[in-house]
Amino acid sequence: MPIVDLGSIRGPEGPQGARGLPGLTAVPTDQGLADYIRAGKDSKTGQALDLAPLLDKPTILSNSRRVYTINNGPWGAALGAVRDGIRDARILVVSDSTGQGVGGSSMDSFPQRTSWPSFLAQLMDDLVVPTAHGLGIPKSNSSAQPYDTRWTLGAGWAAGATYVGFGGKQTNYVAAPGSGALVYNDPRVYANTYDIYYAVSNNATYGQLTAVATGGGTNTVQTGSQSVREIRKMTVVAGSASGNNVVQITNSGSAGNVTIVGIEPRLSSQKKVIVGNASVSGSTTSDWVAYHDNTVTNGWNAFSYMSAYQPDLVIIDLGINDAIPSAQASVETYTANIRQLITAAESAGASVVLKSMIPSVAARAAREAQYVAALDSLRYPFVDLFNRYGSYEKTSAEGWMADDVHGNDRIYQDEGRYMLQALIMSPMSLAAKSVTIPALPALPVEGWSERWRADQIPLTVGSDVRAFMSVARTALKPESTWTPPTLAIGDGGRKVVRFNGTTDGLSLAATRTQPHTVVVLGRLRAISTAANNGIVGAGQSAGSRSSLFVSTDGKLVINAGVSLTNPAAVPTTTQVFIGVFNGNNSVAGLTGADTAGAAGSEGATAMYVGRLGNTGMAQLDVEEIIIYPRGLSSAERTSLTAALAALAK
Known part of the structure; x- marks a missing residue:
């Protein structure tokens, strides 16, 4: 049964887990990992993963596809830092509604809950290394995402400028002085520390941001009259760790708006991989780079978002909206935009993985296939799920699609499993455009900051x-x-x-x-x-x-x-x-x-x-x-x- 090609797959470091997975230097057998996945549930929560039907499917990581190693760069170093308890590692997912989880079973609360990045985080936490759900961004202006119950908008809060926010599409919340509180809670995350991402401007018409987490002290910053226009981060700490803590944000100034573009909860007492999902319904590659022209002088661009978030790994998963027949992007435009996103990610110090989309209906699929070929030609780490699934007709016949474009929980779980296999287990070959990061040399004088x-x-x-x-x-x-x-x-x-x-x-x-x-x-x-x-x-x-x-x-x-x-x-x-x-x-x-x-x-x-x-x-x-x-x-x-x-x- 062709489950996975485990020729060079390594297990997690440290003591054996609940199902006896080996340490870092050991190589698990096909049967060992198959038994683990076949159990079909999260060993911590008991939640069913519905993975058993997927085990007989052909693997993307076969010898016929090029999937390049990334473990010798920032991502590999970051995983080591998590294992050693030094710091958190961050993954930033740049995607559209298919990365957001539209079509999954959690549409009545927030679709990210059953998205493939969410399943990736769940599996990584259960199988490899402590992992948590991370960045939450405001709901876009797309009708594909009707709800996001993590956010509660007090009086005066609303979506602001179209192209301010991760991926554009009005993924921001704005309020003037005297407005009520913007409240955030992600019930999936047990946390005591909250990083708040906000826009600053050299214009005086930006307000004063005040934030507080449950039981903690307040933090206040000025967002206007700054030397540059960019995205910044402030941090608030709750009185204790809980899954029920809330963050409350107000504009405490006397003039000017406050603009919020994201919040990330984390637990300060344990270092983890944090999966930040910046997927935006309706987002195209041009939404990330148009207006945000990726120059130093334009501070609300992809460079600023990547730099503020400081990811160790960026997964770029875009293309279904570029391929909309009424406004199709040329292959040249699509490729140029992807290159700009790659540059932004690398400039922020991150490794990059390119991921192809789920095949859409025929009207889009032909152009999507051209995008996939372009991604493959860039010779970056590439996980090709478009060719794994073959066509919309095949995935629809399997019962994996919610509509002509979006998958359901089953396909999102499958994507999460394959991304885990690519990012952690790495049965990869062929040299990519990669940079070897040498070991950090020790210094004879310790105590540097x-x-x-x-x-x-x-x-x-x-x-x-x-x-x-x-x-x-x-x-x-x-x-x-x-x-x-x-x-x-x-x-x-x-x-x-x-x-x-x-x-x-x-x-x-x-x-x-x-x-x-x-x-x-x-x-x-x-x-x-x-x-x-x-x-x-x-x-x-x-x-x-x-x-x-x-x-x-x-x-x-x-x-x-x-x-x-x-x-x-x-x-x-x-x-x-x-x-x-x-x-x-x-x-x-x-x-x-x-x-x-x-x-x-x-x-x-x-x-x-x-x-x-x-x-x-x-x-x-x-x-x-x-x-x-x-x-x-x-x-x-x-x-x-x-x-x-x-x-x-």
Whole structure:
């Protein structure tokens, strides 16, 4: 019986589960996994999965299809981090009504409840690693989704602008001052922490957002008069963990609207894979990229949504609405839009999987087949369910379809099972366009709070770096008038983030108080004699305070109100730059040559890389940036410099 091809499938790490699945280094038998799936229910809840009828179906993961491995990139690293209890891992599903679950059995509450991403999360949690349902987005303006009982709109709340929200289609809720409360609860999720995604603008006509979770404290942010237009995240914490907690959001300002685009519940005491479902009824590839033109200057675009959510894996599952006969997108337009979504996902630090759609009726199917061929040609990880199911006529005859386009619970369960098989068990071959992420090298000095390394960026050389993610998933991004640096090859054939010295730059809103230490492994390719050469700047006094830069006469300077200059000439080779910001005990360090003294006592309200704000742009290559929330001692600086210099050889 052709259940699954398990030639290289590995089991979950750790103790054996309820049905004796083996650890990470073991290979389960066909019969072992078949017995597990044949049980047909979730081992935690006892809920029937109705998988038994699907076991005899042919598998997409046969030798006749190309399904490329993704486990050597950000997704594989994220799974390891969950297993090790370090952090959550996030999957973002970019889909349409078929990913939303329209046609399933939960249409009278919210269709996502019986969608294929929901079944994927359920199976992953039961079979492999702790997993939870994640992102909830506002209901779209499509009639295909009549209800979403997770959201309760108080007086004054309504859908706002058409193209603000994950995937467009008015997936946002907006309220003016004096409105009632927007209330959210996902009964599937036992949680105590809630991430709220909202829009900010450089326009003053945006309001004040106040949020509170059951039994917790309030959190308030201003959403207008910001330096950029983008999507941001705020977090509220409930008094205790529960499946019944609610989040209440109000516009507490005196003028301007507040715009909410999503909420994600999570449990802070356990690290999990979180499956965020950004599927939108009626959504096309153009809904994600039209208006959101994916430029740095347009802050409400796909880049902003991906960057705000910071997924480790993005599954792109679009096409049924692009193929509507009355408004069919050409294959060229469809492919170009998919490429933009791939770029947005990779720039946010995520692995990418492409998934083909369930075959629709004949009027759409011919164009869908062309889209599928285009997806296959992109040579990204690809799960081809279109060819697995064959045709609408076949799935309809099986009783798997709710209408001409949408499936029912049975086909959504099947999709969830096959996505699990592709993402976790990975019997995959053939090299794809992939980036190998090396192991993060250990440092001799522990206790750092942030660490960015160029060789951890999951992009190909030559790509724009629109989001430079730290180990802790903190993103350095270009501001609205800046251009992104590029990923390049620097000294010794090592990856670097390369700044052009004119328009490139990255920034982060971050508060650092003294004492703290900034360490940069990098190279100034040339030293400007016309303006200071910014390495890491901060947001005080036009960006010149709590900063580390090379002056016009080629000397390393740190400044937190007072300039402390290292008299050694800075070479145009790779160096270890160190700034210890600690008042009168500050240090400006250049590859082991330290100068101690007073540098002032000011802190930082921002972090700029490759410039000092809107001035001081540098022709800089960055391999690594490390932040310590203390002043490093002489012995620590010596040890760290030696280790970084060794890595740079």
